Amino acid sequence: AQTVTQSQPEMSVQEAETVTLSCTYDTSESDYYLFWYKQPPSRQMILVIRQEAYKQQNATENRFSVNFQKAAKSFSLKISDSQLGDAAMYFCAYSVHNDMRFGAGTRLTVKP
């Protein structure tokens, strides 16, 4: 069974600083996709970034980047130049054959 583990229930970062959210997953598949989703309070889930397992290059989307370590089954999210609007729950997700499973989430607080 696929499992996704986010070991940090809560994280805090100072505005304009950098923070890294951790995610590990367990799978026997070799070809899969990984995602980070953001869920602001009382708002819908938004896709932040995605990584294809067969690509070695780490994905980057503006201030968001990932560190994908396939052998270690690790997929961390780095947020640079944190902004107040980044405050949200962040969910790591794993998908294979269009079947997506989520971790329990990390609540990110951004301090002004």
Added chain:
Amino acid sequence: DTGVSQDPRHKITKRGQNVTFRCDPISEHNRLYWYRQTLGQGPEFLTYFQNEAQLEKSRLLSDRFSAERPKGSFSTLEIQRTEQGDSAMYLCASSEVVTRGAGGYTFGSGTRLTVV
């Protein structure tokens, strides 16, 4: 297209009553998913459709739960004889079928169910 729409946004019901939620996916998306999210947890997979066919159901989906997607467009999720443990946010998402892996899901805003 305004994205994935869910109705209602909030539902309060008495234990034992039946409730039905609706999801309208993005029109070009042929896959539709239902998830349940309890407070402080990530979404848990319930079921998904490809067009009108229900392809997978989680063991979380007890006999009191039923989902339909007639004509491969909108979907409904019905919970019969609701229990307090059914209180949660019910999320709908849609996606295109891609050849490899997943194209990423577009989520609706969810329906928050409270069973009293």
